[in-house]
Amino acid sequence: MIPASFEYVAPTSVEEALAALAEHGDDAKILAGGQSLLPVLRMRLNAPEWVIDLGRIESMRGVRDGDDHLAIGAMTTHDVVAHDPLVAEHALLLTKAVTQVADPQIRHRGTFGGALAHADPAGDLGACVLALGASFVVQGAGGTRVVPADEFFVGLFETAISEDEILVEVRLPKRPGWGAHYDKFVRVAHQWPIVAVGATVRMDGDTIGEARIGLTNMGSTPVRANAVEDALAGQPATEDAVRAAAELIGDGSVPVEPPSDLNGDADYRLHLATVLTRRAVLAAAGRNGTQA
Numbered sequence: 068m069i070p071a072s073f074e075y076v077a078p079t080s081v082e083e084a085l086a087a088l089a090e091h092g093d094d095a096k097i098l099a100g101g102q103s104l105l106p107v108l109r110m111r112l113n114a115p116e117w118v119i120d121l122g123r124i125e126s127m128r129g130v131r132d133g134d135d136h137l138a139i140g141a142m143t144t145h146d147v148v149a150h151d152p153l154v155a156e157h158a159l160l161l162t163k164a165v166t167q168v169a170d171p172q173i174r175h176r177g178t179f180g181g182a183l184a185h186a187d188p189a190g191d192l193g194a195c196v197l198a199l200g201a202s203f204v205v206q207g208a209g210g211t212r213v214v215p216a217d218e219f220f221v222g223l224f225e226t227a228i229s230e231d232e233i234l235v236e237v238r239l240p241k242r243p244g245w246g247a248h249y250d251k252f253v254r255v256a257h258q259w260p261i262v263a264v265g266a267t268v269r270m271d272g273d274t275i276g277e278a279r280i281g282l283t284n285m286g287s288t289p290v291r292a293n294a295v296e297d298a299l300a301g302q303p304a305t306e307d308a309v310r311a312a313a314e315l316i317g318d319g320s321v322p323v324e325p326p327s328d329l330n331g332d333a334d335y336r337l338h339l340a341t342v343l344t345r346r347a348v349l350a351a352a353g354r355n356g357t358q359a
């Protein structure tokens with residue numbers, strides 16, 4: 068279908084974009100890479116009167132070294148993130164996940180910030196930013212504020228970004244010495260995950276010092292598996308110890324609400340999440356020969 072007609076504006080600065088957003092309010096929609104928004108417009112699930120295209124705002128693109136963190140501009144495409152050496156060095160989990168997002172065409176158009184602002188619970192990047200302890204820089208008329216990843220996803224397709232704000236940058240703390248792995252379960256290549264798990268692990272010798280785990284498509288938002296992380300700390304990185312911790316996902320200790328659909332019912336997803344968590348943690352810990 069062809070979208071309903073709309074007015075189009077392409078500002079060249081965040082301030083201009085915010086002014087357009089303030090002027091048109093509820094009648095406006097922000098356009099990033101368009102990979103999620105355009106299908107919505109074409110299906111006429113949304114019909115904004117104004118589309119504000121962020122594509123000409125150069126300051127929102129690229130990966131910057133911020134000393135103790137990496138800063139990724141919201142308009143940086145998935146493909147740029149996938150090939151960035153700083154991301155591979157300091158946030159390998161992201162490299163591993165973003166190379167599995169959709170197909171090359173979509174990765175060349177879709178943006179890092181657009182995917183996170185869209186907040187699809189099946190999106191691959193939400194679990195990763197939880198596991199990486201990211202923070203989100205959101206700008207409005209009154210200035211910028213920083214939202215920690217644990218507070219960013221508030222519901223199905225809903226984030227802490229207000230109607231009059233724009234996500235400008237995502238910051239990832241550098242965590243030297245951490246291993247990382249993203250395990251995504253799909254039926255065929257280039258699909259959305261049925262379930263996926265992102266894990267980062269810091270080893271103290273043969274013992275797991277600390278672990279951070281995010282689950283994809285296990286609820287209306289990406290889910291942090293805190294109970295599993297706590298159970299792993301101080302444990303040896305053995306198959307049995309990691310399996311015991313991962314099984315906490317199925318016993319109610321982790322706040323998951325897996326959906327049931329044609330790809331699998333909730334019980335199947337619970338089982339998958341347990342298995343993928345074990346695999347991802349062991350790989351991130353350098354076991355199974357698949358460490359970062």
Ligand SMILES: Cc1cc2nc3c(=O)[nH]c(=O)nc-3n(C[C@H](O)[C@H](O)[C@H](O)COP(=O)(O)OP(=O)(O)OC[C@H]3O[C@@H](n4cnc5c(N)ncnc54)[C@H](O)[C@@H]3O)c2cc1C
Pocket residue numbers: 096097098099100101102103104105121141142167168169170173176177178179180181182184185187189190191192228232233234235257258259260
């Ligand atoms: C066929 C297909 C397969 C896909 N498979 C996967 C997959 O396997 N894994 C995966 O993770 N994703 C997948 N995607 C989604 C892809 O990652 C998109 O790039 C992403 O969801 C949206 O990014 P975008 O830049 O295109 O945003 P857009 O479509 O332009 O915008 C998405 C939404 O976010 C809002 N928005 C965008 N940028 C900002 C901002 N800076 N501040 C505030 N609001 C903003 C927009 O208003 C809109 O509501 C797939 C998409 C398609 C079409």
